[in-house]
Amino acid sequence: MTPPSAAKQSLSSPLLANEPVNSEIFRLDFEWKGRAPRAGQFFMIKPKRTSVFLGRPLSAASWTKTKNENSAVGFLVARRGRGTEELAGMRPWEEAELTGPLGNAWADFLPAPDGKKIALVGGGIGVAPLEAFAAELAGRSFDFYAGFRTGFGGGEERRGMLGPALFPNGELIIAxxxxxxxxxxxxxxxxxPAKYGAVYACGPEAMLKTAAAKCAALGVPCFVSMERRMACGVGACLGCTIKTTNGxxxxCADGPVFEAERIIFDEQAG
Ligand SMILES: Cc1cc2nc3c(=O)[nH]c(=O)nc-3n(C[C@H](O)[C@H](O)[C@H](O)COP(=O)(O)OP(=O)(O)OC[C@H]3O[C@@H](n4cnc5c(N)ncnc54)[C@H](O)[C@@H]3O)c2cc1C
Ligand code: FES
Incomplete structure (x- = not known):
């Protein structure tokens, strides 16, 4: 599905808050006066003062109205390399260029309610776009699965990492x-998967592949958010291709959310 990328905007947006969750993960809230994102969509983000040439793709994890009636968009970010380190070092009121919202949304693949719960399955930083989906799904019944390599230090860290996902309309399963x-x-x-009408997953590709295989074995629809290094973020450079059964x-432009059965996991370049 091709997203309405014509509706994307590039805006200089001040940082409102930068809160560490732990030594590796932090939350950023930027003012955002553009179109509201839908859960699953992402922004290309580049600090105004930067040594990197390209913005970095980050999924919207939350979307709020701030006290002064401006809107804010929140991101849950893991330190990886130079781009995310620069974001980690940003202070409130420093500006970044935000381009978005980009890509398709989880809800583009939401079945009509059929009385069955749906499952959201996040691995590591992959919980970020599912937190936004959890908030969007307020009226639907769902279970939230979150998997991590190592445990949480305490309640604050857990709240920081899982945000609104801590209060799902169903069970929260942490492994x-x-x-x-x-x-x-x-x-x-x-x-x-037999317990669910559909499964939505984001995280490391090995995790997505396992979740997709379990769903396929039972005929349960599964949708995955894929990650690639991105340059333009809007479908122009062909630098982020995914191998699918449709070619x-x-x-960035056909995803990031795809039907899992279309993804040829064993042939991805990573
Ligand atoms: C649609 C989309 C949504 C994303 N949402 C989030 C999010 O919400 N939170 C978050 O923390 N991260 C997210 N990412 C990943 C994030 O974009 C990368 O971690 C970031 O671009 C790395 O930039 P860097 O300059 O810090 O690291 P670099 O110096 O560019 O790279 C550091 C290391 O990370 C690897 N890497 C870089 N980008 C990617 C990538 N896209 N996929 C796999 N490996 C990569 C590199 O190969 C290298 O080993 C998302 C990626 C995509 C495509
Ligand atoms: S980053 Fe996807 S086409 Fe350029």
Missing amino acids: VEDGGGDLKGRIPDFLD SRRC
Whole structure:
């Protein structure tokens, strides 16, 4: 599905808040006076004072009205390299160029209510676009699965990481590979797709592949948000292709959300 990229905007937006969740993850809130994102959509973000040439794609994790009636868009970010380190170092009122909202949305693939719950399955920083979906799904019943490599330090860190997902209209299932008070193991191992009308997943590709295979075996529709390094973010450079059963597709403009059964997981360049 091609998104309405004509509706994207590039705006210079001041940072409203930069809150560390732990040593690796932080939350950023920017003022955003453009079109509201839908859950699953992303922005290309580049600080005004920067040493990197290209913006970095980040999924909208939240969307709020601030006290002074301006809107704010929130991101949950993991430090990876130079671009995300620069974002981590931003202070309130410093500006960044935000281009978006870009790409398609989870709700483009939402089945009509049929009495069955849906499952949101996030791995690591992949919980970010699902938090936004959890907020959007207020009227639907869903379970939220969140998987991490290591455990949380405490309640504050848990709240920082999971945000609105802590209060789903259903169960919150947390699995940690090294245990630490939560279920021990990989999150797809705890997913029984038979309980759900559809499954929505975002996280490392190995996790998406496992979740997709479990859903396919039971004929349960599964939708995955894919990640690629991006240059333009709007479908022009063909730098972010994904191999699908329909041929190559652009992660930024044809996705990032795809039907899992279309993705040829074993042939992805990563
Ligand atoms: C649609 C989309 C939504 C995203 N949403 C979020 C989000 O909400 N929060 C978040 O923290 N991150 C998100 N990412 C990933 C984020 O864009 C990258 O981590 C970031 O661009 C890395 O930039 P950098 O300059 O810090 O690292 P770089 O110096 O560019 O790279 C550091 C390391 O990360 C790897 N890497 C960089 N970009 C990607 C990528 N897109 N996929 C896989 N590996 C990559 C590089 O190969 C390298 O090993 C998203 C990516 C996409 C495509
Ligand atoms: S990043 Fe340029 S086509 Fe997707």
